[in-house]
Amino acid sequence: MPIRVEIIAQDRQVWSGEADMVVLPGGSGEMGVLPNHAPLLTTLEPGFLRVKRGSQEEVFTVVGGFAEVLPDKVIVLADAAEHVEEIDEERARRAKERAERLLASEPADSEAYLAALAALRRANLRLEAVRRYRRERPITAPPQSTGSE
16 A cells, blocks of 8 residues: 655645655654654655655655655655756756855855855755766667658
């Protein structure tokens, strides 16, 4: 019997479906959730949320938020979340570079420094997700000429 999973970010519903197991980056460490789990509420740390169904696994990055676990449902309310396949790797690299420049130029006790530190952590999380979990994309061959052009 599968468990229902809903992953919701501040701006959208990221994913909804059924799973055999959910692995969350909980406030006390990584936790696995199976159907009929005891109810609980946990904070989420920045990390990887994995939804497993049979041999398939969907991976998401989450940055903060909460998860409510019920015997038949897991509801994730994340500050930010995205599927690993949605991550724009080049954009994450640019965000990392911007954050590193800001960290080098701002006083360590400023709000700008703290914002840059949070941006750097998120960029690093996104890049790590791509490195570890993104499926290899097939190389597409250029269209073949039919000779009738």
